[in-house]
Amino acid sequence: MRTSARLLALVASLESLQPAAAADKAVTLPWSAPATTQVVVEDRKFTSGDAQLAGTLYMPASRRPVTAIVVTHSASSPLRTASLYDHLKTILPALGIAVFVYDRRGSGESGTQNAGGNFTILADDAIAAVLHLKNDPRIDPRRIGTWGLSQGGWISPLAASRSRDIAFVIAVSAPVVTADVQMIFSSTNHLKANGYSQADIDQMVAARKAVDNYMRGTVSRADAQEKLDGIKTKPWFKYLYMGETFRDREVSGWRKEIENDPLKNLEAVTVPTLVLYGADDAVVPVADSAQRLNIVASRMPKVQVHVIAGADHAMEMSADLKTSLDPKNDGTEQPDSPEYFALLSSWLAAQRLVGS
Known part of the structure; x- marks a missing residue:
């Protein structure tokens, strides 16, 4: 009984020294040592416009004010608990950097x-999170x-x-x-990876372009819907991430998305910027994106671009193509590319953002 009591006391004392990020582990081994990086985990709420958003701050212990990174969401990972962001919660505090992840508006605890x-x-x-x-x-x-x-x-x-x-x-x-353009590239690769014919791909592209052109005002809604009706029962329709109909162009969110040119947004950024791609990304046209960036590189001296060998869209190397493109796995990504981790860390260090 005395030995058991001593073990329990030892476990309790070590648990008190564990970083908050590891405090949710069901069992702490009695021989565990306290980690060097101590992390405080805090749930936060902040206001953006008319919305109250909820997030979690992972704060490394430091004697001086630290760098912080606000996470903006992948379309398929709106929640702060998504596995896609787990590596940031581990890597960044170890570098002396706080990380703030929040539920995207309309998801989780960030309203409806x-x-x-x-x-x-x-x-x-995201700006509101920064100001917070x-x-x-x-x-x-x-x-x-x-x-x-x-x-x-x-x-x-x-x-x-x-x-600013x-x-x-x-x-x-x-x-x-x-x-x-990105979605046609992605949907084409989804169909190719699952063995569908070029005729299927051509039919898909025609339907997508009809809907897109309706949004631009060059195709009637009836003609676009007819094209969509022709593919909505296809077994590959799920790979398109489209509904069986679409909203009027005057109120459509998709119209807002396709009218946004991300290159113009990047050109307007004047702060240091790191752009990372996976060479094996089947969702984003990396070659076209890198080419567009190269054309304007002289006007964007603070932008660094790297294409990472063997990495896919989520910076994974371990997932096979069909698995990574299966919609049922959306939101379960876990980046594991060592080169991605190295480039992320070394760039942060080069910008003097690591530590306090």
Whole structure:
């Protein structure tokens, strides 16, 4: 009994020293040592426009104010608990950087009203998160930036172009083409990966373009709907991420998305910016995006672009193509590319954002 009591006392004393990020582990081994990086985890609420949003701050212990990064969301990962963001919660505090992840408006604890495809609203939510963190004396108000993957890679530069409070931008797997071009590229690869014919691909592209052109006002709604009706029963329709009908162009969120040119947003960013792509990304046209960036590179001296060998859209190397493109796995991504981790860390260090 005495030995058991001593073990229990030892476990209790070690648990008190564990970082908050690890405090939710069901069992702490009695021989565990306290980690060097101590992290305080705090739930927060902040206001953006007419919405109250909820998030979680992962704050490394430090004697001086630290850098902080606000996470902007992938389209398929609106919740702060999504596995896509777990690596940030581990890597960034270890570098002495706080990370703030929140539920996208209309998701989780951030209300029920979404942005309706309006990227400006989502960018302003990120800005509101930055302003919220500026009030925390543990955070250096001059060193708050944003990280976003995929759609979040559109939102982060847009936010930086609209606010001087954002000190740096990290955009991962962010297509530097409009949303309609990106989705045709993605849907084509979804069909190819699942063995569908070129005739199927051509039919899909024709339907997508009809809907897109209706949004631009060059095709009638009836003609666009007819094209969509012709494919909505196809077994591959799920790979298109489209509904069986669409909203009127005057109120359509999709119209807002395709009218947004992410290259213009990037060109308007004047702070240090890191753009990362996976060479094997089947969702984003990396070659076209990198080419567009190269054309304007002389006007964007603070932008660095890297294409990472073997990495896919979510910076994963372990997932096979069909698995990574299966809609049922959306929101379960877990980045695991060592080169991605290395580039992210080394760039942050080069910008003097690491540590206090």
